[in-house]
Amino acid sequence: MNNPLVIAQISDCHLFAEPSSLHYGANVYQNLIVVLSDIKKNSSITTIVFTGDLTQDHSVKSYQLFVQAIAYCQISIPVCFLSGNHDEPELLTKYLVGDPYCPLRVIENDHWQALLVESKSKVIEGPAGQIDDIELEQLHQRINAKKHQILFMHHHPVDVGYFIDKHGLNNRDEFWQTLDNYSSIVGIACGHVHRGATMTSACTNRSIDVYTCPATSIQFDPLASTVKALEQGPGYRLFTLYDHGELKTSLHYPVDHLSL
Numbered sequence: 199m200n201n202p203l204v205i206a207q208i209s210d211c212h213l214f215a216e217p218s219s220l221h222y223g224a225n226v227y228q229n230l231i232v233v234l235s236d237i238k239k240n241s242s243i244t245t246i247v248f249t250g251d252l253t254q255d256h257s258v259k260s261y262q263l264f265v266q267a268i269a270y271c272q273i274s275i276p277v278c279f280l281s282g283n284h285d286e287p288e289l290l291t292k293y294l295v296g297d298p299y300c301p302l303r304v305i306e307n308d309h310w311q312a313l314l315v316e317s318k319s320k321v322i323e324g325p326a327g328q329i330d331d332i333e334l335e336q337l338h339q340r341i342n343a344k345k346h347q348i349l350f351m352h353h354h355p356v357d358v359g360y361f362i363d364k365h366g367l368n369n370r371d372e373f374w375q376t377l378d379n380y381s382s383i384v385g386i387a388c389g390h391v392h393r394g395a396t397m398t399s400a401c402t403n404r405s406i407d408v409y410t411c412p413a414t415s416i417q418f419d420p421l422a423s424t425v426k427a428l429e430q431g432p433g434y435r436l437f438t439l440y441d442h443g444e445l446k447t448s449l450h451y452p453v454d455h456l457s458l
Contacts, residue, residue, distance in 0.1 A: 201244075203310050203439040206237045207350065209249040209389030210282065210413035215259035222427040226254070226415040227263060229432035233414045234271035236452035237434065245275060245305050247314065249389035249411060250282025250352035252290065261293040268298065276300040281318040282352045282389065283325045283365070304340055310439045311345050313337065317353040317367060317388075325365040327353025327390075334376055341380055346443045348385045349377075356399045356408050358391050360420040365390070374401050385409060385445055387437065392418040394433060394449040409447055411435045 208230075213219075217227040237243055253260040268277060278300045281287045291301070305312040315337055317327035329337075329351075341347060353367040355374065367373060377383050378401040385407050386399075392413040398405045412433025419426040433451040440446070 202441065203305065203307055203312065203437075204242045204244050205305070205312060205437045205439070206240075206243045206246045207249060207387055207389075207411045207435040207437065208233060208237075208246060208414050209352075209411040209434075210251040210392055210415055211264060212251055212254035212284070212413070212415040213260040213263050214255045215257040215263070217263060219255075221254055222416050222425065224416050224427060227267065230264070230267050230414045231271060232452050233432050233434050234267055234273060236450065238271050238273060243275060243436070245300075245312075246273065246277045247305070247312065247350050247387075248277060248279040249350055249387070250280045250318070251284045251389065252282065253284050256284065256286070258289065258293075261289050265293055274298055276305075278302060278305060278314060280314050280316060280350065280352055283318055283327065285318065287318065303336075306345065309345055309441045309443070311340070311342060311347045312439070313340055313347055313349050315349050315351040317351045322368065326368050327351075327366065328368045329373055334372070337376065341382070343380060343382050345382060346439070347380065347383045348387060348437065348439065348445065349383065350387045352389050354388045354391050354408065354410060355386060356397050358393070358395065358397065358410065358420070360418065361423055361425075362391050362418065374399065377401055377406060378403060384443065387411065387435065389413070392416060393420060394435060396447075409435060412449060412451065
């Protein structure tokens with residue numbers, strides 16, 4: 199029997215060129231350090247999946263600052279990554295290289311596949327997401343129906359009920375139709391919404407849980423009509439994937455009320 203896959207999902211760092219810069223009152227670099235330090239303490243975690251929005255100011259130095267944070271916290275387990283709407287994929291692949299960064303889009307053992315799906319489109323512009331046709335085709339090719347799957351992506355494929363929904367996944371109907379072909383897919387993990395929650399979306403024949411990830415930067419106030427930070431510290435989500443197909447997940451907030 200394999201040990202379970204234990205994946206820490208981090209998302210939405212929104213770093214600047216300078217480590218002292220604040221995002222809606224929060225020192226986002228300090229917040230990232232807090233999250234990574236907490237992950238480092240948990241020896242059961244096998245992989246980190248970063249689901250995008252590394253940068254806020256789109257500077258090269260912000261990408262270098264992410265690398266600096268990983269090194270500072272002595273992260274040695276694989277770090278897989280996806281693009282967020284703020285990110286430039288070319289800069290991610292330029293600076294997130296060598297150990298511990300992992301370019302693979304599939305994390306797997308004998309029983310599970312964690313599949314990374316790009317929702318930052320090469321076809322459309324703007325903050326909303328789209329899974330392009332070539333990405334959907336590659337998803338088809340990667341899935342091993344004899345295993346269980348969880349998908350990781352940046353944009354949310356279901357409405358969460360506040361302002362960020364106008365920047366969600368554009369082609370969600372096509373996405374869910376694709377998933378309807380695979381009963382082995384048991385969950386979707388996404389970032390972008392800056393809040394940890396669990397929702398359920400129905401395919402034609404079944405339901406799939408969607409797990410959103412707290413941001414390492416700030417958590418959005420769902421009652422606000424635009425970006426407003428809650429007085430809550432940085433967070434991340436933990437997934438434990440067991441051999442028999444059970445998925446367990448939990449939200450972690452190492453420090454509340456940090457830098458707000």
